[in-house]
Amino acid sequence: MSSGPGAKLKDVAALAGVSVGTVSNVLNRPEQVSVDKKSRVLAAIDQLGFVRNESARSLRSGSTRSLGMLVLDVRNPFFTDVALGAENVAEDHKHSLILANSAEDTGRELAYLDLFEQQRVQGVLITPFGQVLERLETMRARGIPSVLVDRLARTDQFCSVSVDDVAGGATALTHLLSVGSVRPAFVGGPFTLQQVEDRYRGAADAAEAAGVSLQLFETPDLKFERGRQIGDLIGNLQPDKRPDAVFAANDQLALGLLQSFAANGLRVPEDIAIVGFDDIDFASQSSIPLSSISQPRHLIGERAAQLLFDEIDDENGHVHSQVVFTPELVARQSTRRHTPAITQHG
Amino acid sequence: MSSGPGAKLKDVAALAGVSVGTVSNVLNRPEQVSVDKKSRVLAAIDQLGFVRNESARSLRSGSTRSLGMLVLDVRNPFFTDVALGAENVAEDHKHSLILANSAEDTGRELAYLDLFEQQRVQGVLITPFGQVLERLETMRARGIPSVLVDRLARTDQFCSVSVDDVAGGATALTHLLSVGSVRPAFVGGPFTLQQVEDRYRGAADAAEAAGVSLQLFETPDLKFERGRQIGDLIGNLQPDKRPDAVFAANDQLALGLLQSFAANGLRVPEDIAIVGFDDIDFASQSSIPLSSISQPRHLIGERAAQLLFDEIDDENGHVHSQVVFTPELVARQSTRRHTPAITQHG
DNA sequence: CCTTTGTAATGAATCGATTCATTTGTGAAC
DNA sequence: GTTCACAAATGAATCGATTCATTACAAAGG
Incomplete structure (x- = not known):
């Protein structure tokens, strides 16, 4: 188990006093090797500290035991959770997952796809940022299939695993109404993001169905700071013109609103209720635990990896499918119904 | 630019009508190829959609352009930030970074080290969990050096990049005293974690130097839930026996405390001040922004990667060094001095 | 005109494992 | 005793790029 390099x-x-073929068999088809030779080989491996050269292995065998995964932001726990789900499945298939970060940068995205091709990964999981579908098609033509993650494939040329953002938006707004909101608002943007668009549409439809109008605060991004900014704006409105509940397009924004409201002396949920989207860890860890719409992150990664292996293992017979999960409400204190009889202190 | 696989x-x-050697030269030593042949080769590459096979390249050349990085928890933004710093440096050296997650599991840790060895990475960045130093030594003997990240190497056999936790602990406690605390407490554990031990020691020494006693709430882990639990415990103490300020061994714990205090009607910082450690994003995004001790995460990753390349490039002349950064206080509302004259509302 | 020098280009050998057609060995069946 | 079937073991050919000793050619110098 030790010894030189x-x-x-x-x-x-x-x-071990055997042929190279036999050693290779011990490594790859141990059941075809007699017991005594197998043990001699294993002893020799141990004694020499032999480590198989993966480059040589995959060059000859024509298959690397690895998948590539390209996400928009590794710092975002959503994506790391999805990645961990995918990694679990990859592990079951004795593959490893190479995680890369496009950081919402077209150049990086293409560079990593190049890298994946050079490494001859068996397949790619990707949350696309730029216009890469065509590129992914040529990669498939060259034998590297891919699955879209957190994006609905509009064509039937790809498998995809995503979440029904329209339904999520509807759920969020219905919840706000159910806890007594009569002047709800939506905070989020830009609407060029499909997910923002969908979440808003779901909420707007639900509001309309209930005969309530939905106020809109459009933002250029979904960051915490922006939430604080909009929160200050809302806090300065006359109490009678101020929304009594807010649906934020993601939790970052929601946390920003929450901080701003706390600073401006607005009570949550008594003066204004808040529901976010994504259910990141910190939603539940906020001083006032934040209600949110939760996506099955781990499951998204698992399903995506399963679909990918399905295509890898059955190149021809594979039919593409679109998996769409329905996100679920997690109600917490930030939307707790305010019962006037019992004034809450906490 | 397209075409078959x-x-x-x-x-x-x-x-292109040239020899394979020339094509290889275009790829690896373009300056040694005449202009016309170079352009013909590039045209051919484009036309065929040629993608170089990395396995073959590294098998023959004996060098993979990649580093391995093994962290305790990819979900923790601290580690992803460190990884991004390391990746930047790797990129400058035209290397890619393979990020893996030991998840504080000895088995996974060893499995990934195996994987790295098989892949013949050029070097490894690691935050060790189990007893792997010996293993890392044999890896170095086989040509794969490593650098310890977020851990001080006790031997001079390794480079390491870490943070002075003792100093950080002292800074935290001194800060609490400076904003008027007379009954400070430390929350954290287990003390088998070097970092907890160090942070506590720093704080305890600072307290002693100031002639103040430091109350200790020891915990079996550093998670949010645990913080809430201890928070409830503290909240139930008699006001005159209750600490007036808490130094939490990390931000997760601190956020748990914060939530508990909010739920129990304790005001922060008026009734009790809190300072955390790590300065994760959500420290600043909490309803009551949390003071914390900040580590230069990005820089830690960069320095670690630089040290690693130093050893890779200069196998013999390299001398190991220990880089220790001093963490810095970021004071926010959770430790804002309470001036009795002006009662704060926000 | 011959030699020297230097730049471009060539192509066979090579990296280290896997594969597979072939050989060896063993026992059963006739 | 010969044949057959089958398992175990062999080792040469192979994967696709890189490397490097060698060749080709042109320009410069004498």
């Missing part, structure tokens, strides 16, 4: 298959074979 | 160097050479 660079022992190779040949050395192991020599020490 | 699997074009190889040989095909490119044939199409």
